[in-house]
Amino acid sequence: MxxxxxxxxxxxxxxxxxxxxxxxxxxxxxxxxxxxxxxxxxxxxxxxxxxxxxxxxxxxxxxxxxxxxxxxxxxxxxxxxxxxxxxxxxxxxxxxxxxxxxxxxxxxxxxxxxxxxxxxxxxxxxxxxxxxxxxxxxxxxxxxxxxxxxxxxxxxxxxxxxxxxxxxxxxxxxxxAPPRGLGWFVAASFFNGIVIELGRKIRAPEDEEEGVETYTVVWGRAKAVGAWVLALSATLACAAGAAAVIGVTLWVSAVLALILLAALALAMRFLAGPRRGMGRRFETASGVWTLALYLGLGVLPLLLP
CATH class of the missing domain: 1.10.357.140 (UbiA prenyltransferase)
Structure with missing residues (x-):
C-alpha cells in the first residue's frame, strides 16, 4: 500500500x-x-x-x-x-x-x-x-x-x-431581541439533528460491527426506525410552526410531508426485510430531508412572489 x-x-x-x-x-x-x-x-x-x-x-x-x-x-x-x-x-x-x-x-x-x-x-x-x-x-x-x-x-x-x-x-x-418564530426554527434544528444522528446509525444485521453501538443494536431494529420516523414527524411539526411565521406553511408542510411518506415506505421495507447496505438509505434520506427543511424555510420564501 x-x-x-x-x-x-x-x-x-x-x-x-x-x-x-x-x-x-x-x-x-x-x-x-x-x-x-x-x-x-x-x-x-x-x-x-x-x-x-x-x-x-x-x-x-x-x-x-x-x-x-x-x-x-x-x-x-x-x-x-x-x-x-x-x-x-x-x-x-x-x-x-x-x-x-x-x-x-x-x-x-x-x-x-x-x-x-x-x-x-x-x-x-x-x-x-x-x-x-x-x-x-x-x-x-x-x-x-x-x-x-x-x-x-x-x-x-x-x-x-x-x-x-x-x-x-x-x-x-x-x-x-430574536425575532418572533425563532423558537420554532431552532426546535426544528434540534429534532433534525436527531434525525441525522439516528439515520447514520441504523444498519442491517449484516452491516453491524463489533464495538459499534448503533441504535439498531442498542434499541433493536423496530425501536430505532420508529424513533427516526418520530424525529422526522417532530421536525415537520416545528418546521410548520416556523413556516407559519413567514407565510409559507403550505409549501413547507407539503414538501416535507411527501418526503416523510417516502421515509415511511423506506422504514417499512427495512423492517420487513433488511438487506446489506440498506441502512445507508436512512443516512441519505436524512440528508435529503435536511436540505428540504432548510431550503424550504430559508430559500424558498425568497423565490416566492
Whole structure:
C-alpha cells in the first residue's frame, strides 16, 4: 500500500471523516437558512453576504470541531475495534487534530469580532456547551448506559449553533431581541439533528460491527426506525410552526410531508426485510430531508412572489 504523506494525508482524512462534498452543501443550507429565516421573520431584506459568510464559516468549523472531539472520545474504542480509521492507523494524530480545532476556534473568534463583537458572548456559550459535551458532561459511563439521554444531551448543541447563525442577522442588524418564530426554527434544528444522528446509525444485521453501538443494536431494529420516523414527524411539526411565521406553511408542510411518506415506505421495507447496505438509505434520506427543511424555510420564501 502506498504511503500517504504531506497534504494528501488531510485530503484522505476529510474524505473519510469529514467529507466536504457531502457536508458542505448541508452546512451551507443550514447556515444560510438560519440567517435568511431571521431576516424574513423580522420582515427585513435578505441578510448581507458578510453575515451569511460568517454564519457558514463558523458553522462549518463547529461541525469540524465536533468531528475532532469525537476522535478524542472514541480513541480507545477505535484503536480496539476500528483500526482502519485515520487516527488508529496513524494517518493523522490527535495532537494534530487538537491544533486544528484550536485554530478553528481562533478563526471563529476573529470572524465574530470582525462582523460584530456582540456575537462573541454567544460564541462563548456554544464553546462552553461544546466543552461539556467533549467531556461527556463528566458522567461518561452514566450517559453511555442511557442512550436516549446521551442522544438528546448531545443534540442540544444543534439549536445553539443554529441560534448563533441566526444572530449573525438579527443581532448584527441591531434588533433588540430574536425575532418572533425563532423558537420554532431552532426546535426544528434540534429534532433534525436527531434525525441525522439516528439515520447514520441504523444498519442491517449484516452491516453491524463489533464495538459499534448503533441504535439498531442498542434499541433493536423496530425501536430505532420508529424513533427516526418520530424525529422526522417532530421536525415537520416545528418546521410548520416556523413556516407559519413567514407565510409559507403550505409549501413547507407539503414538501416535507411527501418526503416523510417516502421515509415511511423506506422504514417499512427495512423492517420487513433488511438487506446489506440498506441502512445507508436512512443516512441519505436524512440528508435529503435536511436540505428540504432548510431550503424550504430559508430559500424558498425568497423565490416566492
Amino acid at each position: 502506498a504511503t500517504v504523506t504531506g497534504g494528501n494525508r488531510w485530503w484522505v482524512y476529510q474524505r473519510e471523516r469529514f467529507p466536504l462534498l457531502a457536508h458542505g452543501p448541508l452546512i451551507l443550507a443550514f447556515s444560510f437558512s438560519a440567517a435568511s429565516y431571521s431576516a424574513l421573520a423580522r420582515g427585513a431584506a435578505p441578510p448581507p453576504l458578510a453575515a451569511v459568510a460568517v454564519a457558514f464559516a463558523t458553522s462549518l468549523l463547529f461541525f469540524l470541531q465536533l468531528r475532532i472531539a469525537d476522535e478524542f472520545k472514541d480513541a480507545e474504542e477505535d484503536a480496539r475495534y476500528r483500526p482502519y480509521r485515520p487516527v488508529p492507523r496513524g494517518l493523522v494524530t490527535l495532537a494534530e487534530l487538537r491544533r486544528i480545532g484550536v485554530a478553528g476556534a481562533v478563526l471563529q473568534l476573529v470572524l465574530a469580532f470582525a462582523l460584530d463583537p456582540r456575537l462573541m458572548p454567544l460564541l462563548a456559550v456554544v464553546w462552553v456547551y461544546f466543552g461539556l459535551m467533549s467531556r461527556e458532561f463528566f458522567v461518561r459511563e452514566w450517559l453511555k448506559a442511557r442512550p436516549f439521554t446521551y442522544l438528546w444531551t448531545h443534540m442540544l448543541v444543534m439549536p445553539l449553533i443554529d441560534f448563533y447563525a441566526t444572530a449573525c442577522d438579527w443581532l448584527v442588524a441591531g434588533a433588540g
